[in-house]
Amino acid sequence: MGRETLARIALACIVIGLPLAAYGYETQLRDAHNNVIEIQASVSEQGGFSPDVVRIAVDTEITLRFSSTDVTHGIAIGPGWDINVGHVDPGKVEEITLTFDEPGTYTYYCTTFCSADHWRMRGVITVYDPENPDYVPPPYRDPVMFKLVEEGVNIDAVHTGDAMQDMELVFTREPSLENGEQLAASVTIPAEIQEQDWRRTHTPLGALHLLERANPDQSQADLIDVVLYLWTPTQSLPQAESYYNSNCTACHGQYGGGDGPISGITAENPVAFNDLGYMFQMRGDVLYAKLRRGGMGTDMPNFGTLLTPEETWLVVDYLWTLPTRSDEPSNPASIIP
């Protein structure tokens, strides 16, 4: 075989063989994993996830390979899976292999603030039953939401719960959880307030009213401390903090000051959870509902497709910790010195 022939073979190998080899290698890699789905992430302004809908059969192992075309994104899958794929740097591929064991709809979403429209970065995984591919699982009837509807509660309004509109709430000093904890042992606390279910469906202001009636000799400032103590979870909530940091800080701020990086461009000013005046008038189930449904016309996205009801309650509980975070001075807007 002459040198010219060899050179032509080499040329053919380069021009034809190299692309075929690359294609073959990639195909072989994909075949090594059954059901590999490539999902490319771009900021929402550039289209978000592509594809943004994935349809797979139940009980089928699937590998989702996430890559980013622009900035670092974070990928999680919910609700109920507690899957955090982690950061996906531009050009890097992060993959996860999983099997969905029942039909339903799940969401993959970005957990890293990546652009002004970060919260729009969502994709849907539809898990179907091959034996009944057209079956659509009924939507989840959230008892908390339905109870609010039955009660006629407008979750977009500010709530004073138990008709406490006439009650004057005055913060004369910085509330103290420590003082509240000490007083809780000595003051009379009505039985209903001690029940978590009651606290979730009533405002702290309503509880304060009941406490004032039961303890007429105590100052309101002390009783506010007691209410705050009763509403604030005593254990740390790392999972909820992680959810909050991933999903809420962009608007509401890391310490709940309503001052996140995009707070200036939302349709309405994000709520400041560290404002005791606001939080004392807010019911837990309303916060829960707002989280799951989103805020009408406020740019507050819905998280019902990302979080389970239990995870949502965790986030609600975490919100009560924000007014008294020790690493950030509380900012009760209603304090009157």
Next chain:
Amino acid sequence: MTKIDLLTAAPWLKPILRSRLFQPVLMLATLAFFVMVILTGLFGTPAGNRNFGIVFVWIVWWALLMIIMVPFMGRIWCTMCPIPAPGEWLQRRGIVKRTSGKLSTLRWRFPKRFRNMWLQNIGFLGVAIFSAIILTHPDVTAFVLLGFILTGIVLSILYENRVFCRYVCPVGGFIGLYSMMAPLEVRVKDPSVCVTHTPKDCIIGNEQGYGCPWMLYPGGMQRNTYCGMCMECVKTCTQNNIVINVRSIGSDLTVAKERRLDEAYKAFIMLGCAILYSAVLLGPWGWMKDWASMESVANWLIYAAGFLFINLVVLPGAFALTTGLTRRLSKQTLSTRELFTHYAYVLVPLGLAAWIAFSFGFALVNGSYALVVLSDPFGFGWDLFGTRDTAWQPVGTTLIPFLQTGILTAGLLFAINTAYKIAAQYSQTHRQAFIATLPVTGFMTMVTFILLGLYLG
């Protein structure tokens, strides 16, 4: 410095260079690299730092070109460049063999008015104003390179030899200019042998090789500028008269008779681009990057207009004023335009130093991306060599400012020395040459300070 002929000092080199396999083997190797660049550009991740095409073209290749190949070996890249290969192989109807008969082309005559560096200047500026996009978008890089290769093929069909490389290639233009600095040259041992050797195999070719594809007459070659180091003349010379010399750096700069305005402008464009690239790509001005990246067309138009204005008007204009001052102070008899052209060559060492300094700035910082894309060229998640997850690791960051300062200072000193040599060619006395050197030295010192300001912050 006495020249050393490598073909004599290293006799083993000659058979290699005379082999018809020499250039095709290099070209096929770089063609493989080129095909990967195109494939990854078109089908790989759009994230530049994870794409083989972007990393290997604009970091690895560019750094090798500007830091090693051009300064030390001149146009050695042109020896192996794959871009003209398809066109040349079509012309020759073969890759390795010396085919008989004439080259297969339409034999058009390349217009005389374009037989200079102006097309290369325009081409380079055309690429330069889009550089922030080309350098960061793999697909754009792929399309630009495909455009080059297509242009090379079309020109090879229309014209004989390497018209694309000689007159059109935007890269070839500045490599040619800066190759004047290289300590390596292809020349003839004895020009009188060429004069008396009437067959002129080096021009028309013989059974051993083709006539010079770069359309040069080796016997008259005094500079590296247009010699593509293809080594055809080493093959065709029947008089054993071709030498490959190791020589003193920058010795082509003092060859007076071939200085031209198109080359002079190439020197300005390259220096201007070095300054502007340093500001846009390495500088702290985000708005400039946004404008250059075409975030809005209106701003990009302002950027492009400014870019061209600085390169074509501001820098040459300032230099023209400088050479006007030179003429006035030194009373040299040449016209300002002639002095402008002659003295522009002092910008070659300074410009090359600026490009080396610029290239060090990003190559050491971003070189580690090469390990990542070697294992995962497309960004598909491959791990061919186990280096996919190599963390980005800037190298020698504390050293870079010292390197850049040293290189720029050396470039400035060499340029001042060159300025004096050029001045001496048109001066009667040492004093006249010394005075003539002063304005140009001031200009270059100012440019050096601007560059140092950009590199050192």
